[in-house]
Amino acid sequence: MSRFFARIRFVLSEMWQGISRSFTLTIALIATFAISLSLMGVSLLVGAQVNEMKDYWFDRVEVSIFLCTAGSDSANCQSAATDEQKVEFEADLEELRPLVSEVFFESNQDAYQRFIERFSDSPIAANVVPEQLPESYRVKLSDPEQFLVIVEKFSNRPGIEAVRDQRATLNSLFAVLNGLQVLALGFAVSMLAVTMLLISNTIRVTAYARRRELAIMRLVGASKLSIRLPFILETAFSAVIGAALSAGVLAAVKGYLVDEVIATRFLFTSFFGWDAVQEAILISSAAGIALALFASWLGISRHLRA
Amino acid sequence: MIVFENVSMNYRRSVSPALDDVSFEIRDGEFVFLVGQSGAGKSSILRLLMREVTPKEGTVIVDEINVGRLRKRKIPNLRRKFGMVFQDFRLLPEKSVAENVAFAMQILGKTRKEIKQTVPQVLDLVGLLDKSNRRPNQLSGGEQQRVAIARALINRPSILLADEPTGNLDPDTTIDIMRLLDQINRAGTTVLMATHDASIVDQMRKRVIQVENGKIARDQSQGNYGY
Numbered sequence: 371m372s373r374f375f376a377r378i379r380f381v382l383s384e385m386w387q388g389i390s391r392s393f394t395l396t397i398a399l400i401a402t403f404a405i406s407l408s409l410m411g412v413s414l415l416v417g418a419q420v421n422e423m424k425d426y427w428f429d430r431v432e433v434s435i436f437l438c439t440a441g442s443d444s445a446n447c448q449s450a451a452t453d454e455q456k457v458e459f460e461a462d463l464e465e466l467r468p469l470v471s472e473v474f475f476e477s478n479q480d481a482y483q484r485f486i487e488r489f490s491d492s493p494i495a496a497n498v499v500p501e502q503l504p505e506s507y508r509v510k511l512s513d514p515e516q517f518l519v520i521v522e523k524f525s526n527r528p529g530i531e532a533v534r535d536q537r538a539t540l541n542s543l544f545a546v547l548n549g550l551q552v553l554a555l556g557f558a559v560s561m562l563a564v565t566m567l568l569i570s571n572t573i574r575v576t577a578y579a580r581r582r583e584l585a586i587m588r589l590v591g592a593s594k595l596s597i598r599l600p601f602i603l604e605t606a607f608s609a610v611i612g613a614a615l616s617a618g619v620l621a622a623v624k625g626y627l628v629d630e631v632i633a634t635r636f637l638f639t640s641f642f643g644w645d646a647v648q649e650a651i652l653i654s655s656a657a658g659i660a661l662a663l664f665a666s667w668l669g670i671s672r673h674l675r676a
Numbered sequence: 677m678i679v680f681e682n683v684s685m686n687y688r689r690s691v692s693p694a695l696d697d698v699s700f701e702i703r704d705g706e707f708v709f710l711v712g713q714s715g716a717g718k719s720s721i722l723r724l725l726m727r728e729v730t731p732k733e734g735t736v737i738v739d740e741i742n743v744g745r746l747r748k749r750k751i752p753n754l755r756r757k758f759g760m761v762f763q764d765f766r767l768l769p770e771k772s773v774a775e776n777v778a779f780a781m782q783i784l785g786k787t788r789k790e791i792k793q794t795v796p797q798v799l800d801l802v803g804l805l806d807k808s809n810r811r812p813n814q815l816s817g818g819e820q821q822r823v824a825i826a827r828a829l830i831n832r833p834s835i836l837l838a839d840e841p842t843g844n845l846d847p848d849t850t851i852d853i854m855r856l857l858d859q860i861n862r863a864g865t866t867v868l869m870a871t872h873d874a875s876i877v878d879q880m881r882k883r884v885i886q887v888e889n890g891k892i893a894r895d896q897s898q899g900n901y902g903y
Contacts, residue, residue: 372787372789373785373786373787374785375787376782376785376786376787376788377785380782380783380785383782582766582768583768583779585766586766586768586779586780586783586827587783588755589726589755589760590755590756590780590783590784590831591751591752591753591754591755591756591783591784591831592752592783592784593749593752594748594749594752596783596785
């Protein structure tokens, strides 16, 4: 057992020698690990945010069926929608249950109230009368993806001006967020590639600085593992420190940037929680350490053929 | 016990073989000089023993281990049978004498207690106990070679391989080192020493294996250098 500890002590002291001999490279390695793992974490957080917003909004978005008003110029609108037509539409909507989970009729009086609230600062509000605003059915679907069923059923019918899916607007927002996620992931991947090159170089420099020790180790009959382990642990050490720093960055992104800055300005949506931060930290740290082990094993095998 | 049986080997990009059908046997406890000009094949024999290279034909056997067929992960076990000394000492300049010797024990996972016990014993054997805390650059060439010998012996190898150990030393110091090697041999360690220093070979009157152009030119007990 004491032999075992003697071995561990030796490997750790060799690792420490390696770190101190190529100190500046170790700092550089820690920095690239911190940056690339932070970027990877941010990318994961953006992904979590997209999912969060999808959950939040897809619960709330509705398909709106706008009825004709007297002033509509659509081909389906001869006049404002009649009461018989409304009865027909409501029956058709009932038939579509359970896909249709909720139906809410917005009269032009309701629409007018909403309009006045939203544009209270604008001079337009003063010029609008309730009759100009369309009545609508706001339909909630149990499966928002099935929105085309509603479109097929209701568009191009007399009395209906238009069928609109609010998701279309949201989807362009999600497209922007997805783009950001891909961008962050792209930066993360290229930084990780740089990190791999740096690992290979650090090992080369350390192996050169310690070539005398390595020659003696081989001569005396050190096992392959005990020769390589210090190099691998040295890289893993940088990865762990870098991962810890990136965890700090991600916690700051959530704790300060999202909770304190963004969330106080954008009240209309919810944001990812600490569980997403935890997951992002775990995944990026695991990826960083796995990369460190893989790249250093590869690097040391190339530089130290027995 | 070392056995070479019809051993041939080539280095890559070299037309003529480094060793050509070499056979000899060294029994436990022998002291053997390996002589010959530079490039004759002395170093190749040492490198084959350490399994730094493998034979193209024939077999190399060390203590019943077929060295050429040895699996890679078993190579460290083979190397632990040998202590190795070089012409250029190969000490670690930033470590003290005691630390240089202890390093060879640390590599093999020996405990602090074992190291504390063994290092002074071996330094005493090579006559450097009073210089334990010096750095290699504070020692003479002969003293540095003694440190290297101490390091080679610290893990109690059964065979000491010495590649031109006196090549960098003056004649007086050479004699001291040879006495030390003889003393180590008398204590039971097999010594195989490659050299082209004729005067020592003549004085020591030990077994001589002479290599020329990769072949054994002479194998003589109690030989002289070049007859």
